[in-house]
Amino acid sequence: MSLSAWSLRLAPRRRVSMPHGLAIGLGALVLAVGGRILFLGLDSGFGIAPIYFPALLISALYGGWRWGALTLAGELLLAIVSPTPLRPDIGPRFIILFALSATFTMIVALALREALLRLAEANQRQAAIQSALDRSEARLQLAQEAGGVGLWDWDLVSGEGYWSPATYRNLGVPKGEPPTFDRLLAAAHPDDRAQVAEIIRRGREEARFEPFEYRVLWPDGSVHWLLSRGELILDESGRAVRAVGVNMDVTDRRQAYEHVRQSEARFRALADSAPVLMWLTRKDGRREFANKAYVDFLGESYEDALAFDWRKRLHPDDLDRILAEQRAGEASRRQFALEARYRRADGEYRWIRSISQPRYAPSGEFEGFIGIGFDLSDAKRAEADLKRINELLADRVQAALAERDQAEAALRRAQKLEAVGQLTGGVAHDFNNLLTVIIGALDLIQRHPGDAARRERMLEAALGAARRGERLTNQLLSFARRQALKPQLMCIDDLLSESEPLLRRAVGEAVSLVVEPNAPGAVALIDPSQFEAALMNLVVNARDAVTSGGAIRVETQPCRLDLCQVEEVEAGDYVCVVVHDTGVGMSPEVLGRVFEPFFTTKEVGKGTGLGLSQVYGFARQSGGGVAIESAVGQGSTVRLYLPRSANAAAAGETAAPGKDRQNGPRLRVLLVEDDPDVGDLVTAMLEELGHEVTRASEVEAGLRLLAEGRPIDLLLTDVVMPGGRSGVDLAQEAVRLRPGLPVILSSGYTGEVLSPAERAPWPLLRKPYSAEALARMIDEALERRTQPA
Numbered sequence: 001m002s003l004s005a006w007s008l009r010l011a012p013r014r015r016v017s018m019p020h021g022l023a024i025g026l027g028a029l030v031l032a033v034g035g036r037i038l039f040l041g042l043d044s045g046f047g048i049a050p051i052y053f054p055a056l057l058i059s060a061l062y063g064g065w066r067w068g069a070l071t072l073a074g075e076l077l078l079a080i081v082s083p084t085p086l087r088p089d090i091g092p093r094f095i096i097l098f099a100l101s102a103t104f105t106m107i108v109a110l111a112l113r114e115a116l117l118r119l120a121e122a123n124q125r126q127a128a129i130q131s132a133l134d135r136s137e138a139r140l141q142l143a144q145e146a147g148g149v150g151l152w153d154w155d156l157v158s159g160e161g162y163w164s165p166a167t168y169r170n171l172g173v174p175k176g177e178p179p180t181f182d183r184l185l186a187a188a189h190p191d192d193r194a195q196v197a198e199i200i201r202r203g204r205e206e207a208r209f210e211p212f213e214y215r216v217l218w219p220d221g222s223v224h225w226l227l228s229r230g231e232l233i234l235d236e237s238g239r240a241v242r243a244v245g246v247n248m249d250v251t252d253r254r255q256a257y258e259h260v261r262q263s264e265a266r267f268r269a270l271a272d273s274a275p276v277l278m279w280l281t282r283k284d285g286r287r288e289f290a291n292k293a294y295v296d297f298l299g300e301s302y303e304d305a306l307a308f309d310w311r312k313r314l315h316p317d318d319l320d321r322i323l324a325e326q327r328a329g330e331a332s333r334r335q336f337a338l339e340a341r342y343r344r345a346d347g348e349y350r351w352i353r354s355i356s357q358p359r360y361a362p363s364g365e366f367e368g369f370i371g372i373g374f375d376l377s378d379a380k381r382a383e384a385d386l387k388r389i390n391e392l393l394a395d396r397v398q399a400a401l402a403e404r405d406q407a408e409a410a411l412r413r414a415q416k417l418e419a420v421g422q423l424t425g426g427v428a429h430d431f432n433n434l435l436t437v438i439i440g441a442l443d444l445i446q447r448h449p450g451d452a453a454r455r456e457r458m459l460e461a462a463l464g465a466a467r468r469g470e471r472l473t474n475q476l477l478s479f480a481r482r483q484a485l486k487p488q489l490m491c492i493d494d495l496l497s498e499s500e501p502l503l504r505r506a507v508g509e510a511v512s513l514v515v516e517p518n519a520p521g522a523v524a525l526i527d528p529s530q531f532e533a534a535l536m537n538l539v540v541n542a543r544d545a546v547t548s549g550g551a552i553r554v555e556t557q558p559c560r561l562d563l564c565q566v567e568e569v570e571a572g573d574y575v576c577v578v579v580h581d582t583g584v585g586m587s588p589e590v591l592g593r594v595f596e597p598f599f600t601t602k603e604v605g606k607g608t609g610l611g612l613s614q615v616y617g618f619a620r621q622s623g624g625g626v627a628i629e630s631a632v633g634q635g636s637t638v639r640l641y642l643p644r645s646a647n648a649a650a651a652g653e654t655a656a657p658g659k660d661r662q663n664g665p666r667l668r669v670l671l672v673e674d675d676p677d678v679g680d681l682v683t684a685m686l687e688e689l690g691h692e693v694t695r696a697s698e699v700e701a702g703l704r705l706l707a708e709g710r711p712i713d714l715l716l717t718d719v720v721m722p723g724g725r726s727g728v729d730l731a732q733e734a735v736r737l738r739p740g741l742p743v744i745l746s747s748g749y750t751g752e753v754l755s756p757a758e759r760a761p762w763p764l765l766r767k768p769y770s771a772e773a774l775a776r777m778i779d780e781a782l783e784r785r786t787q788p789a
Helices: 003-010 018-040 052-063 065-081 091-147 165-171 181-187 193-206 251-273 292-298 302-306 316-332 377-447 452-479 492-507 528-545 611-621 676-688 699-707 727-737 751-759 771-784
Strands: 149-155 161-163 212-217 223-234 240-249 277-281 287-290 336-343 349-360 366-375 488-491 512-517 523-526 551-561 572-581 625-630 636-645 668-672 692-696 714-718 743-747 764-766
Touching (some): 018 052, 223 251, 488 492, 492 528, 611 636, 668 699, 727 743, 727 751, 743 751, 751 764
Parallel strands (some): 668 714, 714 743
Antiparallel strands (some): 149 240, 277 287, 277 366, 349 366, 551 572, 625 636
16 A cells, blocks of 8 residues: 555544544654654753654644644743753754744644645545446446347447447357457348448438347347447547447347237238228227228228218218217217218118227226227118018917907807706706606606505605705705805814715725824814715725725825915915825826816716816815826825814814704794795695795785784795895895894805895705705794894
C-alpha cells in the first residue's frame, strides 16, 4: 500500500474525542522529549529542540488545531522550565523564533489536514459511485442475459468492434471470434444476407438505422430470428464514425406471430366457407371483420362492407323494432338475438336471424361483439306452409274427431242397447222360469181345488219361485247400486267366523277351504246380509273354478290405500277381504267383463252371471271397491275393500226386535194404493192380521177420507202415486190433520225417487213383502208415534 494510501487511512475525522486528542498530544510530546534526551542527554535539559516540530505536526494533523496549540504550549512551557543552555543575549529571541516557526508549522499542518480530509471524502464518493456503477452494470448484464439482449459497438473508421456475450450467443458465433462485419454476414441466413448488407449500407449513408429483423443460422442448423436496433454517432462534420446498438432473439415472438397468422388464415378460410353471415365488432360498434357470405349478401367491397350501414337494408316495418332491440342488446353486453327482413344485393328481402355474443380480452375487458346471421327465409316459408297445413289438418282432424265422436256415441248406444238387451234377456229368462212355476202351480190349484196335498205342494213351489224372484231383483239392484242397504257397524272377522260353517257346506269336502280372520277389531259400516251374500258368491265362484283337490283361502287384513292404488277406490283405511283359489284362472278378455250382469263362463243353466255383479254393486254402494287378479292356469284372487270405521264400540249393536203383534189390537187402516191388484192383496193381508181396511187409489181421495173425520188408527200409503203428489206429501198432510197418526210408507221403486221417503221420519216398507213383514212394520210404526217434521 502506498504512502498516500496510508496517509488517507490515518487521516483523522472532523472531530476527535477528548481522550483521543489528549492521548495524541501527550504521546507526541513524550516522544519528542524522549528523542531529545536520547540524542542530547539529560544534562542538556528539556528546552527547545528541532525534534519538537514533528510532535507539533502530529498533534495538529491528527488532533486538530486545539490539540496542536496545546502541544505547542507544552513545548514552550518545557523551554521556560528547563531552558537550553544558550547565550543570554539570544535565549529569548530563540524562543520567540521557535514559537513563530511552530505556529507557522501548525498552520501548514492544519491546511494539510483539511486537504487530506477532502481527499478522503472524494475517494469515498468515487468508491460509492464505482460500486453503484458495478452493480448497475451487473444488473444490466443480468437483464441482457435474461432478456436475450446483446450489445454491439463498431468503430466505422477503424472497423474494430465489440460484441457482448449475449450478442455472440444470439448470432450463434463462438466467443473469441473477431466481431467484424463479415462475420455478421456469415452468421446471417443465406436468404437474408443481402437484405442485412443493404440495410447497413443505407444506414451509413442516411446516418440512421431503422429497426429490422433477420434470420441467423446456428451451427446446429437451427434458424433464429433477431431484432436489431442501433444508433449512429457522428463527428463534427456530420460523418458517421461509430455505431452502437442491441440485438434480441425474437424467435418465440416470430413463431407466435406465425402461429397467429396461420390461425387467422384458417379462421378466415373457415369463416369464408361458412354459409352464414359472420362478423366482429369493436366497442364503438364498428366492424373489424366480416366473412365472404356477409360481403356477398351486401354486394359491396370488403372495406365498404365493414363500414356499411345496415339500416339502409332493413325492411321499413322492422326498422324501429330492430333498432330498439339492438340498442338494448348492446347496452346489456350479453348475448342477444335479432330477427328481421333485410334486402339482399339482388333486391330480394330475406329473413335473417342474428345472434351476437360479447367477447372479452384476456384481461377481462370488453372488446365488442361476435355475431352470426342465419337466413331463415326458407324456414319461414316452410313455417307458413306448415301452418297452413296444420290449419287444414286441424279442420280435417276436427271433422275426423267429430265423426269419431259420433261413431263412439253410436257404439256406446249400441253397447248400451246390447247390455240392456243382454240384461233384459237374462231377466226375462229367469223371470219366465219363475213365472212358469208360479203360473203352473196356481193353474193346478185352480184345476184341483179339492186336492189339499197337491194344493200345499203347489203353494210352496209358487212361494219359492216368488222368493227367488225377490232375490234376483235384489241382485240386480245391488249391481246397479240402487239396492236399499241396512248398514250396521259390524266386525268383519266376526261375520267371517259366523259364515264359515255355511261356506264349508257350500264348498264341500272335495275342495280345501282355509279361513283366516286377520283383522281383529276391524269394523265396517255394511249391510251384514249383503256382505254374507257377496262372500258366498265369491266362494261359490272359486269352488266352481277349482278341480277336486284344489284349495280356497279366505282371509281378512287391515290396509291403507293411496290415491289411485285401486281403481275407483278413494285413499283411506280399509278392511280387505281376500278370496284366493287355485283354479283355472281367467284370460284378460274374460277378466275385463266379469262385472257385467249375466256374463258367465259357466255352462248353460249353471250360473246366472249376477254373482260378481252383486259383489261389485255391494262394494261400491258400501263406499269400497273390488279388485281381481287372475291368469290362465294360475288361479284367481279377489280383493273386496270395505271402508274401515273408527267406531268399533258400536259394532254388533242392532235394534231390538219388535213385539209380537199376533194378538195385537184391531186397527182401522187407511190404505192408499194406486195398483188395484196390489191393493187387493194388501187388503187381504191386513184383514188376515185382524184389521179393518179403508181404501183409496190416490192422494186426493185419501185426504178427503181423512178430512171427513173417519176414525183412522194407521195410514199405509204407496210412495209413488199418480196426480203429481206423492205418498210422502199425503203423510205430511195426514199428520198435520191428525197429529200422532202412525204412518207406513211402501214402494217397489229404488234410487233417487225414494230420497224423500228415506229422509222422512216414517218407516219404509219395501215391496214385495209378506204378511209377517207387514205385521212387524205395523208394530214399529205404532211404537214410533212420530210427530210431523
